[in-house]
Amino acid sequence: MTTDYNIRPLEIDDFPAFLNIQREALLQAPEVFGSDYDWFEGLSVLSKEQRFEKYVNYPYQYLLGAVDVSGRIIGMIGYSGQEQMKLRHKGRLWGLFVLEEFRGQGIASKLIASLIETARDILEVEQIQLTVSTHNEASYGLYLRLGFAVYGTELRAMKVDNYYVDEYLMVKFLV
Ligand SMILES: CC(C)(COP(=O)(O)OP(=O)(O)OC[C@H]1O[C@@H](n2cnc3c(N)ncnc32)[C@H](O)[C@@H]1OP(=O)(O)O)[C@@H](O)C(=O)NCCC(=O)NCCS
Numbered sequence: 001m002t003t004d005y006n007i008r009p010l011e012i013d014d015f016p017a018f019l020n021i022q023r024e025a026l027l028q029a030p031e032v033f034g035s036d037y038d039w040f041e042g043l044s045v046l047s048k049e050q051r052f053e054k055y056v057n058y059p060y061q062y063l064l065g066a067v068d069v070s071g072r073i074i075g076m077i078g079y080s081g082q083e084q085m086k087l088r089h090k091g092r093l094w095g096l097f098v099l100e101e102f103r104g105q106g107i108a109s110k111l112i113a114s115l116i117e118t119a120r121d122i123l124e125v126e127q128i129q130l131t132v133s134t135h136n137e138a139s140y141g142l143y144l145r146l147g148f149a150v151y152g153t154e155l156r157a158m159k160v161d162n163y164y165v166d167e168y169l170m171v172k173f174l175v
Pocket of ligand 1: 095099
């Protein structure tokens with residue numbers, strides 16, 4: 001399915017739309033996010049909103065959304081910066097997810113490119129790091145194509161139900 005969308009930082013008013021895509025992501029891609037669907041669903045709306053507010057502190061910590069004309073978020077990505085001087089050169093990319101019916105149209109690539117542009121040009125961040133499951137071929141291939149390289153592997157980084165998930169540690173140097 002194709003649709004018109006804008007890529008923009010999410011704001012407090014996007015909270016209901018964010019809950020919808022986050023629920024979808026936790027259900028469909030349990031290995032992608034550290035938090036667990038049942039645990040997340042058990043939180044009160046207030047604590048979900050408080051968690052969302054923490055993510056929405058552009059440009060230091062933010063969520064970018066691919067948002068369609070109705071306000072639905074069809075893709076998202078998270079960024080976390082570091083406050084301390086010795087760590088300020090590093091940023092972390094997390095939470096990349098595109099709704100299934102909109103995949104294969106370059107939305108994830110655009111979200112990543114936008115995140116990198118902000119990190120490099122506005123925040124003067126020098127490197128972006130991320131982790132990805134070793135068997136997530138779609139994302140791993142995408143990150144490689146966009147210039148990320150593997151610098152390590154964390155064995156048993158997550159335990160989902162009864163199986164372990166290993167993760168590649170990846171970095172892209174921006175300067
Ligand atoms: C990974 C994901 C974000 C890609 O989103 P997308 O909008 O379809 O990505 P793009 O359209 O920008 O395509 C990126 C590349 O991946 C390829 N790709 C997409 N889905 C693929 C799949 N299932 N298997 C192999 N390659 C795939 C595309 O062909 C494209 O490569 P190309 O440009 O060389 O043709 C999406 O599949 C997703 O949400 N997956 C579940 C969550 C997830 O794995 N998140 C990443 C966590 S690290």
